[in-house]
Structures are given as C-alpha cells and as structure tokens.
Amino acid sequence: MLAILANRTYRHLFAAQVIALLGTGLMTVALGLLAYDLAGANAGAVLGTALAIKMIAYVGVAPVAQAFTDRLPRRSLLVGLDLVRGAVALCLPFVTEIWQIYLLIFGLQAASAAFTPTFQATIPDILPDENDYTRALSLSRLAYDLESLVSPMLAAALLSVIGFHSLFAGTVVGFLASAALVLSVRLPVPRAGPWRGIWDRTTRGMRLYLATPRLRGLLAINLAVAAAGSMVIVNTVVLVKTSFGLAEPQVALALAAFGAGSMVAALALPRVLDKVPDRPVMIAGAGLLVVGTAAGIALGSYGTLLALWLALGFGYSIAQTPSGRLLRRSAHPEDRPAIFAAQFALSHACWLICYPLAGYLGATIGMKGAFAAMAGIGLIGLGLAARVWPAGDPTDIGHDHAGLPPDHPHLAAFGANGGHRHAVVIDDLHHHWPGARRH
Structure with a gap:
C-alpha cells in the first residue's frame, strides 16, 4: 500500500x-473547551448547533x-482555500x-x-x-482513523503545558503547512468541458450522479x-457514562475500538478489491x-459495546472506502469535481438527517428504540442499494443514438448500425442510462 507514496x-x-x-x-478539542468556557452547562447545545x-x-x-470554481487552476484554488481556513482558525481564539x-464555523x-x-x-x-487509486483510498481512510486517535492524545499532551486557546495555533499551522505542500507540486490540468451557464454548472454534478x-x-449505502455511524458518534458517550456508569477514558476507548x-478494514480492502467487485463488498x-x-x-x-463498535467500524470502512472508485468510474475527468462535490453534499445530507435523529430518539424513546429505528433506516438504505445498483454493474452496454447524424464523431468511433457498445458514462451524449430511457 505504501508503495504509492x-x-x-x-x-x-x-x-x-x-x-x-x-x-x-486539535481545533475540535479546543472548540469544545471554548464552548464550555462561553456557555458552561449549555456547551453541548452550542456544539450541536x-x-x-x-x-x-x-x-x-x-x-x-464547485460551479463557481470549476475553471480555476486547482493548485491555486486549494492553496487559497487552505489560507482562508487558516485565517478563520486564527480568529477563533479571540471569540x-x-x-x-x-x-x-460556517466560514471554515x-x-x-x-x-x-x-x-x-x-x-x-x-x-x-x-x-x-484503491490503495490511495485506503490510505486516506487510515489517515482519518488515525487522526481520531492521535489528535485527542496530542491535544491532551499540549494542554498540560499550554492553554486551550493556543491549540487553535496548531490548526493554523496545519492549514499553512497543507497550503505549502500543495504549492510544492504541479497538479494535472484536466481538459475543460464546454462553457455552461451557472445553473447548469451548479446542478450538473447532481444530475450526473442521480442518473447513474x-x-x-x-x-x-451512504x-x-x-x-449506523450516527449511533456511534452521537450516543457513545451516553451509553458509556449513563448506561454503564463509566468515565471519559472508557468513552475514548469505545471510540478507539470503532x-x-x-x-483493519482499510488495510485489508486493497487485496479484497483486487479480487472482488465493489458492489458485493460495499453491500x-x-x-x-x-x-x-x-x-x-x-x-x-461495556465489553459487548467494544466488540460491537469494532464490528461497526469494520463495516463502516468496507461500505464507504471504495466510493471513490465508483465516482472515478462514473465521470469524465472534466466532470469529476462536479460529481465528487455531489457525493460530498449528498452523503452529508444523510448525516444531517441521521445525527439529530439518533440523538433525539436516544433521549426520548431510549437506546433500544434508537438502535431499532436506526437499524430500520440502514435496512432501507441496504434494500435500495441492492435494488437500484444492478448486479454485475455492467459498463459496456449496447445502446443507440437516434438523434445524432450518421457522421457524428461518436458514431464514427463506436459504430452506428443498429447501435453500439462502449463503457457508458452520463454526459452530453448520454443523458440517461441505457435501458432506463432511450436517448
């Protein structure tokens, strides 16, 4: 896996x-302490908001x-956004x-x-x-998981010698270092697509995504x-401290188990995906x-909770990590930023629904009811995935283009007599998936 480095x-x-x-x-830890400093017992409500x-x-x-930045140089854009994030983080100690x-937080x-x-x-x-690319996805998943383990320990060590306001300086340094590293390399420039209006550019990623x-x-699957993830993130502290009467170290250990x-799944996935297609793995x-x-x-x-969280963490990574492969396969290079932005927005819309629901149900009908309800939502997602994602996930699909002139370059490349076959990607020539609707 490390060979790609x-x-x-x-x-x-x-x-x-x-x-x-x-x-x-570091900012997450410092923000919690800042909220408590400003709101006291209402800090949870502040952080929830x-x-x-x-x-x-x-x-x-x-x-x-994405619609407004799709024609900007990627390196300049990424560096500029890192500097914006660093500037916002620099303001947080003065709140x-x-x-x-x-x-x-909204600006950041x-x-x-x-x-x-x-x-x-x-x-x-x-x-x-x-x-x-598969190995890069697994490395990225490992980076997120390691951050969740290392950042709290690093914050605890720093807090023994500095005040929590100084932790925000670590956030600023992180964003500045990120900008410097991006600036140190030359990024590929994808072929620009045709000029489109702002509404078309804003909605293009969603349209490509939902048509595939x-x-x-x-x-x-998101x-x-x-x-499942919202039950872990929202309710671990309640389960550990209220249901089992334990303390903060046991909360941290439970999250570490997840x-x-x-x-473990991220380390195993590259070898698995070399042999097994994405669909059965993710399902x-x-x-x-x-x-x-x-x-x-x-x-x-509590011991059962640790084992369960370990299993949920394994399933979480298996279901989520290969998603980048699907996005890469489902768009031309010039459309990838739009389709990645659509995935970013739609996946977080699922979290926006599930986060408050997991917390509200746990507080009103109890944890057993919350587990049952969130399992039901997960089952709906699983059933929909199995239904709308065709088994085998065919890519080379026979289809025709009734509205194209016979001398069109696309027909010249792939053939026009009675239709043709090639790896289908939703684009300006393929507005609908073959079989769903003729185009």
Missing part, C-alpha cells in the same frame, strides 16, 4: 491531508462552490460571543466544502491506475453508513452495519 505529487498531497486533519482535530451548521455548509455550499463561533466549513471535493477529484488524475445506477446505489475496526459492509446496529438492541455490557 513513491509518487512525489501524491506523497505531498497525502502529507497535506494528514497535517490538515491533525490541525482540525455548530455541528448542524457544519453539515448545512457541506450540503449547501459544495455544489455551488467572546457564541454567535461568533457559529459564524466562524464552507471553505472545506469547496476544498475537499476538489482535492478528492485531483487524486484520480494523479494516480490513473485503479489499483494505485451505481451512484444511486452509493447514495443508498444512508446506511450514516444511520476506529480500530475501520483501520456486505452495509449489511454488517445494519446487523450490528440491530444487535445494539441487546447490548448488555
């Missing part, structure tokens, strides 16, 4: 991702930002009012909503070989992932999430 451009971008993640992790603002920014900003937290996450899909869409251009069967299946399961991961969430109804001890 021999590629200098990818190595620098991966280092930029890791450093920015560590900085963001900040989380909702984050998800709203992700869902609403990503497609619009004196809760509304200022909300405003700055809006910049991230533009940065992340652009960053993700760049990697397939750097690593065109699918096996290399495998990506509709991915959206359903729902199953969010249903991360460990995800890391199996979603199925494990549904079964694991349902098993939470019978949760009876």
Whole structure:
C-alpha cells in the first residue's frame, strides 16, 4: 500500500491531508473547551448547533462552490482555500460571543466544502491506475482513523503545558503547512468541458450522479453508513457514562475500538478489491452495519459495546472506502469535481438527517428504540442499494443514438448500425442510462 507514496505529487498531497486533519482535530478539542468556557452547562447545545451548521455548509455550499470554481487552476484554488481556513482558525481564539463561533464555523466549513471535493477529484488524475487509486483510498481512510486517535492524545499532551486557546495555533499551522505542500507540486490540468451557464454548472454534478445506477446505489449505502455511524458518534458517550456508569477514558476507548475496526478494514480492502467487485463488498459492509446496529438492541455490557463498535467500524470502512472508485468510474475527468462535490453534499445530507435523529430518539424513546429505528433506516438504505445498483454493474452496454447524424464523431468511433457498445458514462451524449430511457 505504501508503495504509492513513491509518487512525489501524491506523497505531498497525502502529507497535506494528514497535517490538515491533525490541525482540525486539535481545533475540535479546543472548540469544545471554548464552548464550555462561553456557555458552561449549555456547551453541548452550542456544539450541536455548530455541528448542524457544519453539515448545512457541506450540503449547501459544495455544489455551488464547485460551479463557481470549476475553471480555476486547482493548485491555486486549494492553496487559497487552505489560507482562508487558516485565517478563520486564527480568529477563533479571540471569540467572546457564541454567535461568533457559529459564524466562524460556517466560514471554515464552507471553505472545506469547496476544498475537499476538489482535492478528492485531483487524486484520480494523479494516480490513473485503479489499483494505485484503491490503495490511495485506503490510505486516506487510515489517515482519518488515525487522526481520531492521535489528535485527542496530542491535544491532551499540549494542554498540560499550554492553554486551550493556543491549540487553535496548531490548526493554523496545519492549514499553512497543507497550503505549502500543495504549492510544492504541479497538479494535472484536466481538459475543460464546454462553457455552461451557472445553473447548469451548479446542478450538473447532481444530475450526473442521480442518473447513474451505481451512484444511486452509493447514495443508498451512504444512508446506511450514516444511520449506523450516527449511533456511534452521537450516543457513545451516553451509553458509556449513563448506561454503564463509566468515565471519559472508557468513552475514548469505545471510540478507539470503532476506529480500530475501520483501520483493519482499510488495510485489508486493497487485496479484497483486487479480487472482488465493489458492489458485493460495499453491500456486505452495509449489511454488517445494519446487523450490528440491530444487535445494539441487546447490548448488555461495556465489553459487548467494544466488540460491537469494532464490528461497526469494520463495516463502516468496507461500505464507504471504495466510493471513490465508483465516482472515478462514473465521470469524465472534466466532470469529476462536479460529481465528487455531489457525493460530498449528498452523503452529508444523510448525516444531517441521521445525527439529530439518533440523538433525539436516544433521549426520548431510549437506546433500544434508537438502535431499532436506526437499524430500520440502514435496512432501507441496504434494500435500495441492492435494488437500484444492478448486479454485475455492467459498463459496456449496447445502446443507440437516434438523434445524432450518421457522421457524428461518436458514431464514427463506436459504430452506428443498429447501435453500439462502449463503457457508458452520463454526459452530453448520454443523458440517461441505457435501458432506463432511450436517448
């Protein structure tokens, strides 16, 4: 897996991702302490609102930002967005009012909503070989999981010698280092598509995404992932401290078990995906999430919780990590930023639904009811994925183009007599998936 780090451009971008993640992790710890400093016992409500603002920014900003930035040089765009994020983080230590937290968090996450899909869409251009790209996806998953383990420990060590306001300086340094690493490499410039109006550019990623069967299946899997993941992220602290009467170290250990399961899956996935197609792997991961969430109804001890969280982390990574392969396969290079932005927005829309639902149900009908309800949502996602994502996921599909003139370059390349076959991607010549509607 580490062999792909021999590629200098990818190595620098991966280092930029890791450093920015560590900085963001420090900010998460510092933000919780800042909220408590300003709001006291209401800090949870402040953080919950900040989380909702984050998800709203992700869902609403990503497609619009991509539409306005799709013709900007990628390197300049990524560096500029890192500098914006660093400038916002620099303001956080000087916050004196809760509304200022909300405003700055929206600005920071809006910049991230533009940065992340652009960053993700760049990697397939750097690593065109699918096996290399698969390993890059697993490394990225490992980076996220390691950040969730390392950042709290690093924050705890720093807090023993500095005040929490100084942790925000680590966030600023992280974003500046990320910008420097991106600036140190030359990024490929994808072929620009035809000029389009702003509404067309804003909605293009969503239209391409929702017209592609495998990506509709991915959206359903995103729902199953969010249903299970929200139970872990929102309710771990309640289960550990209220249901089992334990303390903060046991909360951290439970979350570490979830991360460990995800890391094990990320390490194993490249070898699995060399032999097994994406669809059965991802559906199996979603199925494990549904079964694991349902098993939470019978949760009876802390030890069982650790084992269950380990299994859920494993399923979480299996269901989610290969998604970049589907996106890469489902768009031409010039459309990848749009389709990655659509995935970013739609997947976070699933989290925006499931986060508050998991918390509300746990507080009103109890954890057993919450586990049952979220397992039901996951089962809906799993069933939809199996239904809308065709088995075998065919790519070379026979079809015709009744409206094209016989001398059109596309027909000249692939043949026009009674239709032709090639790997189908939704684009200006293929508005609908063959078999769904003739074009």
